[in-house]
Amino acid sequence: MSRNIDELKIQANTIRKDILKMIYNIQSGHLGGSFSMVEVLTALYFDEMHYDPHNPYLKDRDRFVLSKGHTAPALYATLANAGYFPKENLMTSFRRIDSMMQGHPDMRKTPGVEMTSGSLGIGLSAANGMALGNRYQGIGARVYCMIGDGEINEGQIWEAAATASHYHLDNLVAFTDVNGLQNDAETKKVKDMLDIAEKWKAFGFHTIEINGHDFNEIFAALDAARNCKGRPTAVISHTTKGKGVSFMENVVAFHGKTPTKEEYENGMAELEHAI
Amino acid sequence: MKKSFRSSLINAIAKNAENYPDMIVLNADSARALKLTDFSKAFPDRMIGVGISEADLIGTAAGLAATGLVPVVVGFSMFVSEKPFEQIRQAIAYPNLNVKIVATHSGLCVGQDGATHQALEDMAVIRSLPNFKVFAAADVTETEAALEAMLKHDGPAYLRLGRDLAEDIFEGRKNFTPGGADILREGDDVTIAACGLMVEQALMAACSLRSEGIRATVMNAYSIKPLPEQLLLEKAKKTGAFVTAEDHSIIGGLGSAVCEYLSGNCPVPVIRVGVPDRFGESGTQDELYKKYGLTADHIIKAAKQAVSMKTMNAKG
Ligand SMILES: Cc1ncc(C[n+]2csc(CCOP(=O)(O)OP(=O)(O)O)c2C)c(N)n1
Numbered sequence: 001m002s003r004n005i006d007e008l009k010i011q012a013n014t015i016r017k018d019i020l021k022m023i024y025n026i027q028s029g030h031l032g033g034s035f036s037m038v039e040v041l042t043a044l045y046f047d048e049m050h051y052d053p054h055n056p057y058l059k060d061r062d063r064f065v066l067s068k069g070h071t072a073p074a075l076y077a078t079l080a081n082a083g084y085f086p087k088e089n090l091m092t093s094f095r096r097i098d099s100m101m102q103g104h105p106d107m108r109k110t111p112g113v114e115m116t117s118g119s120l121g122i123g124l125s126a127a128n129g130m131a132l133g134n135r136y137q138g139i140g141a142r143v144y145c146m147i148g149d150g151e152i153n154e155g156q157i158w159e160a161a162a163t164a165s166h167y168h169l170d171n172l173v174a175f176t177d178v179n180g181l182q183n184d185a186e187t188k189k190v191k192d193m194l195d196i197a198e199k200w201k202a203f204g205f206h207t208i209e210i211n212g213h214d215f216n217e218i219f220a221a222l223d224a225a226r227n228c229k230g231r232p233t234a235v236i237s238h239t240t241k242g243k244g245v246s247f248m249e250n251v252v253a254f255h256g257k258t259p260t261k262e263e264y265e266n267g268m269a270e271l272e273h274a275i
Numbered sequence: 276m277k278k279s280f281r282s283s284l285i286n287a288i289a290k291n292a293e294n295y296p297d298m299i300v301l302n303a304d305s306a307r308a309l310k311l312t313d314f315s316k317a318f319p320d321r322m323i324g325v326g327i328s329e330a331d332l333i334g335t336a337a338g339l340a341a342t343g344l345v346p347v348v349v350g351f352s353m354f355v356s357e358k359p360f361e362q363i364r365q366a367i368a369y370p371n372l373n374v375k376i377v378a379t380h381s382g383l384c385v386g387q388d389g390a391t392h393q394a395l396e397d398m399a400v401i402r403s404l405p406n407f408k409v410f411a412a413a414d415v416t417e418t419e420a421a422l423e424a425m426l427k428h429d430g431p432a433y434l435r436l437g438r439d440l441a442e443d444i445f446e447g448r449k450n451f452t453p454g455g456a457d458i459l460r461e462g463d464d465v466t467i468a469a470c471g472l473m474v475e476q477a478l479m480a481a482c483s484l485r486s487e488g489i490r491a492t493v494m495n496a497y498s499i500k501p502l503p504e505q506l507l508l509e510k511a512k513k514t515g516a517f518v519t520a521e522d523h524s525i526i527g528g529l530g531s532a533v534c535e536y537l538s539g540n541c542p543v544p545v546i547r548v549g550v551p552d553r554f555g556e557s558g559t560q561d562e563l564y565k566k567y568g569l570t571a572d573h574i575i576k577a578a579k580q581a582v583s584m585k586t587m588n589a590k591g
Contacts, residue, residue, distance in 0.1 A: 095387040097558030103389035118391030153326035191326030
């Protein structure tokens with residue numbers, strides 16, 4: 001575990017640029033919610049998780065489940081940077097016909113994708129299954145799940161929360177990417193879920209609130225999760241949708257809007273200058 | 276000219292807002308994507324958003340219907356048919372509640388979002404439910420006519436639309452009756468029954484077939500349930516061969532429904548054009564239609580096959 005924060009910041013910046021490139025290139029895909037979780041993905045794949053990109057199906061690998069599957073660009077860019085497949089694929093495959101990188105994550109097509117997703121609400125249940133499966137097989141690996149703060153409108157998330165808690169899944173960490181926006185508008189306007197941390201606590205989770213763009217806070221949460229026995233951990237990750245490009249930050253439209261040429265160039269310029 | 280389903284839907288809803296003061300529109304975090312925000316601005320208390328919770332969406336609609344209102348649930352096909360299927364069965368179909376479901380983004384036409392978002396089985400599952408009517412609209416005019424017909428009808432109904440652009444086939448006004456169909460072209464050799472976006476392909480196919488000496492009847496089979504039984508029977512007797520075409524799995528949709536009816540009433544060869552028994556993938560609509568067999572060319576091939584089977588049958 002290197003935990004070189006400066007290097008991780010550069011890695012996160014590279015991933016953001018790759019995401020912007022791939023979405024601009026195909027003129028389709030979800031920017032806002034991809035950008036908001038980049039630091040958490042970077043911390044997981046470039047420090048925390050145990051895996052081998054050349055041997056993606058290792059029995060004892062840690063797994064990441066992207067429940068908010070529409071933000072696949074961030075996962076694909078992370079996996080490419082982690083060495084699962086060549087970075088060129090981000091441009092030639094994403095959202096194209098006959099390709100290994102579908103619009104939403106497909107575990108049968110993309111190495112490193114642990115669970116097929118895209119229909120919101122399903123991922124945490126699958127992550128529970130993986131955590132239970134590992135435990136049953138005596139595998140010490142950990143399972144991480146990323147859920148949207150709009151996605152938690154789905155009842156199944158809370159069914160799964162109760163399951164994780166009931167089975168004391170201390171090998172599971174559920175992140176909620178609290179970027180405050182969903183498809184239509186602010187999450188508080190679409191359906192106010194009130195105090196999100198209180199909800200996870202009430203379901204029996206060891207619950208930690210962090211700034212999801214701050215590596216130190218992310219690692220503190222991951223360490224605390226590993227040290228917590230007998231309970232699953234919920235990390236309430238407060239983030240900014242569209243983080244990294246000023247005019248995309250906190251803008252509802254950039255949930256699914258693709259950048260124009262000018263927006264792309266200005267966005268890339270901002271990201272270039274950020275490091 | 277091509278027009279957008281999504282823009283037409285809001286027109287259709289807005290047009291009916293005055294005539295049907297009991298109409299309430301429900302959505303699950305898709306008002307912006309479906310361009311419904313104009314309606315919520317004009318009628319803030321007649322638009323209910325429940326967030327991303329489709330099971331809850333369906334149950335809420337059922338409750339509204341129980342109070343005598345007419346809920347219209349609008350959303351992406353996958354998320355308002357297949358995801359909350361059991362809620363639709365238990366809370367709408369079985370109690371026979373007056374809920375309308377309007378499903379956009381149906382079939383492979385969804386394109387780049389890929390298989391998770393491509394509802395290829397929605398007609399199959401909803402059609403299997405007693406009390407439900409199942410319709411598919413081929414263009415913008417038909418979308419408006421369909422919504423009006425659904426509002427007039429008292430009972431559960433499902434309308435299937437494409438994602439975005441559709442050729443303007445009916446321009447202006449058209450009839451829309453449960454159990455009805457439109458004959459768009461007459462021909463004695465084969466009947467092509469199509470629905471939704473495949474109607475346009477069927478018309479193109481009929482044109483090409485004509486130049487090869489095969490005269491096709493083209494039927495816009497917008498009412499998948501109830502089927503236009505009399506018309507199917509009449510055309511089966513007249514042309515003796517059928518092709519069905521739909522942007523849906525070949526299992527359970529229009530093609531299956533036509534086979535189920537004709538096999539018991541006037542067995543003739545029926546070749547089904549639709550998505551083979553497999554999931555879709557990302558790609559543009561055109562690419563996917565070519566790869567999965569949903570083009571005029573595929574209909575032409577099927578029509579020739581159906582005609583040749585008819586001759587073989589006659590030779591015995
Ligand atoms: C079951 C389901 N319903 C609806 C959608 C359409 N949809 C895609 S993204 C999205 C909003 C997600 O919001 P959130 O979970 O907050 O994600 P983020 O803001 O991080 O992108 C919706 C409604 C879907 N993919 N799945």
